[in-house]
Amino acid sequence: xxxxxxxxxNLLITTLxxxxxxxxxxxxxxxxxxxxxxxxxQSLTYEEYADIxxxxxxxxxxxxxxxxxxxxxxxxxxxxSFTSQSEVIRDFVRIFPASAELSFYALVVTMxxxxxxxxxxxxxxxxxIDKIIFSAxxxxxxxxxxxxxxxxxxxxxxxxxxLPISGRLNLLYDIPYISGVLLIDxxxxxxxxxxxxxxxxxxxxxxxxxxxxxxxTTLLIGMMRTNVISVMDSQYIKAARTKGISLxxxxxxxxxxxxxxxxxxxxxxxxxxxxxxxxxTEIIFSWPGIGHWLLEAIYQRDYPVIQASLLLxxxxxxxxxVLADIIHTLVNPLVRKELNG
Amino acid sequence: xxxxxxxxxxxxSVLTMFCSGCEQxxxxxxxxxLIYCSEGNPENFNPQTTxxxxxxxASVHQIYDRLIEKSVSSDQLAPALAESWxxxxxxxxxxxxxxxGVKFHxxxxxxxxxxxxxxxVLFTFNRWRLNTHPFFASADSYPHxxxxxLELLIDDIEKVSSHHVRFKLNQANxxxxxxxxxxxxxxLSAEYAAKLDLQDANNLLDNYPIGTxxxxxxxxxxxxYIRYKAHPDYWQGKAKIDHLVYDITPQSSNRLAKLxxxxxxxxxxxxxxEMEVLQDRPxxxxxxxSADNIAFWxxxxxxxxxxxxxxxxxxxxxxxxxxxxxxxxYGMAFPANSLLPxxxxxxxxxxxxxxxxxxxxxxxxxxxxxxEGFKMQIWSAQIERxxxxxxxxxxxxxxxxxxxxxxxxxxxxxEWSTLRKKLMxxxxxxxxxGWTPDMATPDNYLIPTLSCAAAVIGSNxxxxxxxxxxxxxxxxxxxxxxxxxxxxxMQAQSLLSQEMPVVPIAHSLSFLAKQDNVVNVKFQPYxxxxxxxxxxx
Numbered sequence: 001x002x003x004x005x006x007x008x009x010n011l012l013i014t015t016l017x018x019x020x021x022x023x024x025x026x027x028x029x030x031x032x033x034x035x036x037x038x039x040x041x042q043s044l045t046y047e048e049y050a051d052i053x054x055x056x057x058x059x060x061x062x063x064x065x066x067x068x069x070x071x072x073x074x075x076x077x078x079x080x081s082f083t084s085q086s087e088v089i090r091d092f093v094r095i096f097p098a099s100a101e102l103s104f105y106a107l108v109v110t111m112x113x114x115x116x117x118x119x120x121x122x123x124x125x126x127x128x129i130d131k132i133i134f135s136a137x138x139x140x141x142x143x144x145x146x147x148x149x150x151x152x153x154x155x156x157x158x159x160x161x162x163l164p165i166s167g168r169l170n171l172l173y174d175i176p177y178i179s180g181v182l183l184i185d186x187x188x189x190x191x192x193x194x195x196x197x198x199x200x201x202x203x204x205x206x207x208x209x210x211x212x213x214x215x216x217t218t219l220l221i222g223m224m225r226t227n228v229i230s231v232m233d234s235q236y237i238k239a240a241r242t243k244g245i246s247l248x249x250x251x252x253x254x255x256x257x258x259x260x261x262x263x264x265x266x267x268x269x270x271x272x273x274x275x276x277x278x279x280x281t282e283i284i285f286s287w288p289g290i291g292h293w294l295l296e297a298i299y300q301r302d303y304p305v306i307q308a309s310l311l312l313x314x315x316x317x318x319x320x321x322v323l324a325d326i327i328h329t330l331v332n333p334l335v336r337k338e339l340n341g
Numbered sequence: 342x343x344x345x346x347x348x349x350x351x352x353x354s355v356l357t358m359f360c361s362g363c364e365q366x367x368x369x370x371x372x373x374x375l376i377y378c379s380e381g382n383p384e385n386f387n388p389q390t391t392x393x394x395x396x397x398x399a400s401v402h403q404i405y406d407r408l409i410e411k412s413v414s415s416d417q418l419a420p421a422l423a424e425s426w427x428x429x430x431x432x433x434x435x436x437x438x439x440x441x442g443v444k445f446h447x448x449x450x451x452x453x454x455x456x457x458x459x460x461x462v463l464f465t466f467n468r469w470r471l472n473t474h475p476f477f478a479s480a481d482s483y484p485h486x487x488x489x490x491l492e493l494l495i496d497d498i499e500k501v502s503s504h505h506v507r508f509k510l511n512q513a514n515x516x517x518x519x520x521x522x523x524x525x526x527x528x529l530s531a532e533y534a535a536k537l538d539l540q541d542a543n544n545l546l547d548n549y550p551i552g553t554x555x556x557x558x559x560x561x562x563x564x565x566y567i568r569y570k571a572h573p574d575y576w577q578g579k580a581k582i583d584h585l586v587y588d589i590t591p592q593s594s595n596r597l598a599k600l601x602x603x604x605x606x607x608x609x610x611x612x613x614x615e616m617e618v619l620q621d622r623p624x625x626x627x628x629x630x631s632a633d634n635i636a637f638w639x640x641x642x643x644x645x646x647x648x649x650x651x652x653x654x655x656x657x658x659x660x661x662x663x664x665x666x667x668x669x670x671y672g673m674a675f676p677a678n679s680l681l682p683x684x685x686x687x688x689x690x691x692x693x694x695x696x697x698x699x700x701x702x703x704x705x706x707x708x709x710x711x712x713e714g715f716k717m718q719i720w721s722a723q724i725e726r727x728x729x730x731x732x733x734x735x736x737x738x739x740x741x742x743x744x745x746x747x748x749x750x751x752x753x754x755x756e757w758s759t760l761r762k763k764l765m766x767x768x769x770x771x772x773x774x775g776w777t778p779d780m781a782t783p784d785n786y787l788i789p790t791l792s793c794a795a796a797v798i799g800s801n802x803x804x805x806x807x808x809x810x811x812x813x814x815x816x817x818x819x820x821x822x823x824x825x826x827x828x829x830x831m832q833a834q835s836l837l838s839q840e841m842p843v844v845p846i847a848h849s850l851s852f853l854a855k856q857d858n859v860v861n862v863k864f865q866p867y868x869x870x871x872x873x874x875x876x877x878x
Contacts, residue, residue, distance in 0.1 A: 083759065161603075165598055171376055193368075296564045
């Protein structure tokens with residue numbers, strides 16, 4: 001077990017090291033002066049410039065510069081944004097909850113829809129309902145997400161005029177920024193009649209959440225269905241059935257649990273799909289999150305922001321992946337046995 | 342199993358519940374507020390520091406007032422913060438009498454303790470006029486004033502009494518009062534500035550504005566929104582709408598969609614290709630503004646080979662402008678030969694038209710030493726401007742045109758405020774940009790765009806400085822009789838046509854689209870947008 005953890009952590013650290021190396025070299029590879037690219041400070045006096053050169057260790061070897069860079073990264077100093085002249089890390093912390101909120105709702109929808117449907121399809125294998133679920137998820141899986149998003153906009157917003165197409169909330173509702181998670185912030189705000197605000201927020205949530213949840217849901221249905229089928233085929237289920245236990249009891253007691261276990265490590269994968277899709281969804285629905293932020297930074301040639309978001313987002317994704325792996329090992333007795341074997 | 346079925350049922354019922362709420366509840370907060378979908382990020386909130394229309398739209402008529410306003414007919418001047426004024430016989434002394442009881446904004450970052458007085462006027466003007474002023478250095482430049490060299494025109498500004506200010510000019514200038522009515526001559530608060538100076542936070546003056554206008558600034562989040570609230574003690578009476586929000590939406594198709602779904606009450610610059618969709622749509626009105634602007638293609642004349650006028654003229658001939666009118670402007674623009682539109686009284690109709698002639702262009706380019714396969718860059722903005730609905734597409738058309746004469750073009754696109762910053766360094770080969778005038782006077786097309794003073798501060802996109810041209814403009818400004826003035830301006834236009842530092846492309850009609858229930862949005866030539874009198878039913 002210990003060796004396994006060390007191996008996983010080793011993978012984590014190696015990847016993070018390579019990422020930081022890439023991010024560091026971007027500071028030199030981007031056009032312009034590394035001093036400006038690293039700090040984002042554009043109007044410097046001569047003395048300030050010389051001081052910063054010292055701090056960045058730009059006159060030393062690349063190795064020393066890299067160490068200085070790591071030092072800054074660990075203290076959360078990613079420089080200033082070129083365009084807003086505010087600290088990149090503060091912008092990131094401000095914007096990240098919006099992305100996390102959207103991803104979270106999409107994940108909830110994915111699980112609420114994907115798991116039962118996958119289970120249903122697996123239990124009723126080769127029946128009509130299985131075929132319907134399976135083909136529907138195959139179709140949904142093959143639709144590119146940006147096309148789906150635009151289709152939803154066309155149908156539900158432009159033609160039916162049911163739902164808004166952009167943002168998180170009607171901008172006339174001036175909800176103060178507290179946690180960054182909108183539904184919580186509405187609860188914390190001191191408006192008297194909150195129901196219309198919640199309603200407005202939910203109306204804004206529907207299209208992005210559904211768009212974002214579609215792809216992971218189909219993946220989850222597929223995984224769940226395969227797992228359920230393989231569990232249903234196993235000897236102990238057959239034994240249970242011959243004992244005369246009802247299908248409902250079998251599914252509830254044995255199948256569900258055993259089919260869920262192999263899915264946990266896949267959550268890392270699911271999460272990666274979700275994160276990348278979040279970025280696209282944010283751009284389609286002008287959702288003010290990380291994807292939107294990164295895209296604008298690219299348009300505006302805001303190098304410190306590109307550099308920082310690359311490092312932060314990818315580190316975050318790798319961390320989640322490794323965590324999912326470790327949790328899987330901890331909860332799955334089979335894998336644990338193999339390791340301790 | 343039942344368990345899961347129940348869950349499924351629950352989810353679907355929750356989803357239906359969401360949708361039953363799809364009909365928006367009418368809410369006072371929505372009725373008393375207005376959302377304007379603007380096209381980009383302002384650089385800051387002080388029009389003194391820029392000529393960018395986006396910054397002007399976000400600040401001039403919302404946050405500030407001027408001493409003098411242009412009245413609706415835009416020929417006449419109307420009192421604003423100045424209740425009355427008096428010009429001496431020699432035209433060199435101007436006495437301004439300020440209005441009593443004008444209150445500044447009270448915001449979360451500043452609480453004013455006094456009303457508007459002469460100190461505020463002195464501070465506002467001295468801030469850009471005197472380079473020793475503590476706030477002079479907090480902005481990079483003051484493009485409008487510096488290109489007109491107003492700091493040289495004004496000899497002194499004197500506080501006669503608390504509500505009486507005297508401007509002393511070095512020479513008589515007939516346009517000075519119209520200057521005071523331009524978008525750039527807003528009045529700042531001296532008390533606020535003094536507070537910032539104490540805190541050593543001078544750079545906040547332009548980013549956290551305090552003015553006397555109908556709305557006060559509340560919040561700006563880059564790429565997302567700007568929020569304003571109605572100034573409760575506005576001297577002309579509180580605005581009809583309580584909340585004003587600018588929803589920053591750079592993509593024009595997004596703005597159109599948001600107008601249709603009702604997420605925007607007013608949208609900036611619907612592009613010509615979308616007009617048909619809008620014209621037939623019930624509930625949406627279009628407002629138009631005469632074609633007073635000019636789109637041009639500017640060459641960086643500091644960089645060889647663009648320093649040679651024969652190269653610039655040859656490149657102009659390679660341009661197929663007819664295709665541009667059809668595909669970019671959809672017929673909503675007039676061809677341009679000069680920077681001045683044909684409607685201007687000083688327009689020179691004798692300027693030879695620029696004709697599309699790739700063969701001749703090719704010969705002239707070879708003669709000027711431009712070999713086959715020469716590489717150049719065209720910079721372009723990603724957003725729509727009044728004068729150019731799609732500069733990226735225009736850049737692509739020009740790229741195809743230039744490929745015919747053996748020039749390889751690389752198109753470099755930038756976000757608007759980044760583009761403006763980069764242009765100041767004169768690192769470009771050429772750029773597709775334009776100009777929207779702030780004053781009805783013809784020299785406003787020429788001085789801020791192509792004078793030497795504009796080249797020095799970086800707002801002359803061609804970096805072109807021709808003393809003879811400046812001389813003609815100076816003569817025109819000094820001339821008291823109409824025909825001499827016109828004569829000088831006509832000669833200046835001929836000179837431009839020979840030298841071709843910029844290739845004029847088009848004068849475009851500009852539009853504003855809004856919901857029918859929004860009225861009285863002021864969208865007029867020579868001025869930024871104003872929501873002062875806007876109402877929503």
